[in-house]
Amino acid sequence: MTTATTTDMMVLDRSIIICCGSGGVGKTTIAAAFALQAARLGRTACVVTIDPARRLANSLGLDALSNRPTRIEGPWPGELHAMMLDPKGTFDDLVARYSDSPEQAEDIKVNRIYRNLTGTLSGTQEYMAMEKLYELAEEGGFDLVVVDTPPSRNALDFLDAPRRLTRFLENRLFQALMMPTRAGLRIMGMAAQALLRTISKVAGADIVADAVAFFQAFEGMEEGFRARAARVRELLAQAETAFVLVASPRPDSVDEAVHFAGKLAESNLFVTALVVNRVQPRFADDSQLAALAARVDGGTDRDLDELVENLRGYTAASDREEQAYTDLASKVAPAPVTRVPLLNTDVHDLDNLATIADLLSGGAGPAPESSDGPSGGPSGGR
């Protein structure tokens, strides 16, 4: 199976894996499983997650936001580290790095606009995820950093975010806002003054005061931010970076994934691998189904008919799912497609995560045994 080597090759060869896709498809789980697989293959890996479901976080030994990776002990030759991103703290670090003095950093940190920026300037969270990725990749001493992109309204926010923040900081109107302190309000254009009056009228006069303070505090730091943004962009474009698109086999998720792949291509970035998560399991191949049809022609026995129909139902469901993502698979070609079957349990501990890692590296076609999760065991229907 070529897929078997693909996942292992990817976690062995690449230094960055970015997992992207729409919300609710299991991105965090897949990202963590990649990092675990790398550790099992002897690498030092770190997974950066953004707001993961709590039980997965607990299973990884994460109980709070932190800007330092935590090492997770386990029976693997490599190292597994995990981190839950704190966007605000990351921004604070960045401000500290580029400010001229501790006083300047402090002025920024107390400013009301700055304090709310991570929550309100769209893309700031994504930017901080990329920033942290850059820091870990450059200075963290990891062989592999896997990052799980935040669930965002716009799938490509994480690509645009660095530029967006730079643009925000360099805005000409905002430059004008700073003028009053430098050369008096007279120098400011009429139009800018009209805008300021409008803002005061709609939102209150103190907003303008906050804004002026904000841009004064940031003065001189734009250059540092811009240079950093450019380096993050380079990092994303380098050959050691892999983009893994995660989708579920449902129509809406597939549509979003197609859209996403197209957007990536527009930026000259390409999907390295497609993971279709939670597909219906197949319990028999075509020849087995034919053999079954030859021996059981219906009406033989009610119990047996039920069992056969149940088995065929999964195959039919799986066929229809395949149909749903055929287009997607061809759009991202030659990126390999790995299918991770629906498990018999929710994924919330390291054992389940190991099962996912096995399925990712084991490649296509789930063995029925491995999809029969640890909580299995029949006990009579409802």
Added chain:
Amino acid sequence: MDISAFCSQSRVLIVAGKGGVGKTTMVAALAHMAARAGLSVLVVELEGRPGVSTAFGSDVPLEYAGSLLKAAGAEPIGEADARRGATIAPGTVQARTITPDDALLEYLGDHGLRRVSKRLMSSGIVDLVAGAIPGIRDVLVLGKIKQIERGRIADLVLVDAPATGHTMTFLSSAGGLLDAARGGPIRAQAADVVELLSDPSRCQVALVTLPEEMPVNELIEAAYQLEDKVGIALGPVIINGCYPYRDGLATTAADAASSAGVNLGPDLVAALEAARRFRLTRQELQADQLSRLARELPLPQLRVPFLFTASIGPVELDQLTDALAAGVQALPDRAEVRS
């Protein structure tokens, strides 16, 4: 419960749930159900996704101006028509988007600031103001929804809310803005929004989930937060993607084959047995989650089946709507609104 009565419990129904639970599809099914019962429906899509249109078989992208999804020959009712008191025809579904930028532009226009509004938008000043007043974007959008509700353009306004996480932020924005106690017309807008959200006859929330552990956990958490922090009334919970139960899987594959006198060989028996056990475990998991949800969140449940289809179009929409309608009809007559 009568469908028409169900759909008339509040003029605005906000449909919320975590990403990937099929929220948008449920919005389409609710709209279809209400229109079938003779109501006029306006769907408000906040994230600009095309799912609602696709479900109705339309490939026209949704815009601020609005487009018709279900009606023969009628014309869409635009902003200007609505201001003249025009309403959507009974049995019709119209859909539109509202983005914060659109809402702001219109708000500025309504406040005599049309001339500078374009420049304000292009200058990025909105980001700046949003930095100073968190939640202002959401309040503008909700303010627009309030205006639509007040204008009575439709019997039912269905809002496809941002995914949870965002939902809490979205719906608590107005309360937060009031707390910040800033002056100006924006504050008045926030007060109106809070009033809308806390009146169960004007606005309720329907939460959507899947019958799985994590989505159920998130739904329960969201439900209590919405009640406690926003004070918004919760309608029934919609559980999407329920796998149909299959009876008669009690006999093992080996026993069934031998009692039928069929020699299947070990491979086929193993395949049948694996599929049987998988099905039983999934059914058990689902039943556990549904009863846990009922126990921890005493709200009526509407169950919608999992569809094994490659896409959601008009045919599938009919199926989902039928299931939803059957669920509504099975509800007791007086809707339970918890306060």
